[in-house]
Amino acid sequence: MKKLGTVMMLMMLVVASSFTSKTNAVHETKIExxxxxxxxxxxxxxxxxxAVKAGDLVDVLKGDGPFTVFAPTNDAFAKLPAGTVENLLKPENKAQLVKILTYHVVPGKVMSKDLSNGQMAKTVQGSSVKVTIxxxxxxxxxxxxxxxxxEADNGVVHVIDSVIMPSM
Incomplete structure (x- = not known):
């Protein structure tokens, strides 16, 4: 059983490695x-x-969904002012962290073909993000x-190169 789990994880990593954050490609990839x-x-x-772990959002994002997540890369987080990430990960700043993270999530499964220039998409946080094409x-x-x-089992991920911030 342990060997099967290892094989499944390796297969998932091989499939998942078929995408990279360094391209502007728009194509569908399904991850199991x-x-x-x-x-x-x-x-x-x-x-x-x-950040998702520090915000106690793991169980939510493992839920049925569907969710659309605009996922900032490590490089995106590195663009923030020095100390910002470390400060947000502190327990006393959890509410602010959750507000930022939920601003990156839209209820439902929104594929790129569903987007239009100027569209406003309401986030789980409550504010809307603007789509520009x-x-x-x-x-x-x-x-x-x-x-x-x-595509994930419970939604879709779009990788982004910056952390987007709601009005605080």
């Missing part, structure tokens, strides 16, 4: 995992995973979508 396990399988999303590139607020339509 929920959104959290998909993120865990990608080294470039490790800061997001740490220009020259074939998609932006969510001011973040570029670098990889789109990565």
């Amino acid at each position: 995992a929920d959104i959290v396990d998909l993120a865990i399988s990608q080294d470039f999303l490790s800061t997001l995973v740490a 220009m020259d074939g590139k998609v932006m969510i607020d001011k973040a570029n979508v670098t990889e789109a339509d990565i």
Whole structure:
């Protein structure tokens, strides 16, 4: 049984490694995992995973969904002012962290083909993000979508190159 689990994990990693945060490609990729396990399988999303854990949102994002997640890369988090991530991960800042993370989640499964220029999408946090489509590139607020339509068992992930922030 342990060997089967190891083989399944290796297969998931091979499939998941078929996408990268360094392209502007828009294509559908189906991953046999929920959104959290998909993120865990990608080294470039490790800061997001740490934030989701600190915000106690793992069980929510492992739920039935469906969810659309705009997933900032480690490089996206690194663009924030020095000390911001560390400060947000402190227990006393959990409410602010949750507000930021839930701003990256839209209820339902929204594929790139469902997006239109100027569209406003209401987030789980309560505010809306703005979709901009220009020259074939998609932006969510001011973040570029670098990889789109990565389907998980309970939704879809669009990788973005910046952390988007709600009004505080």
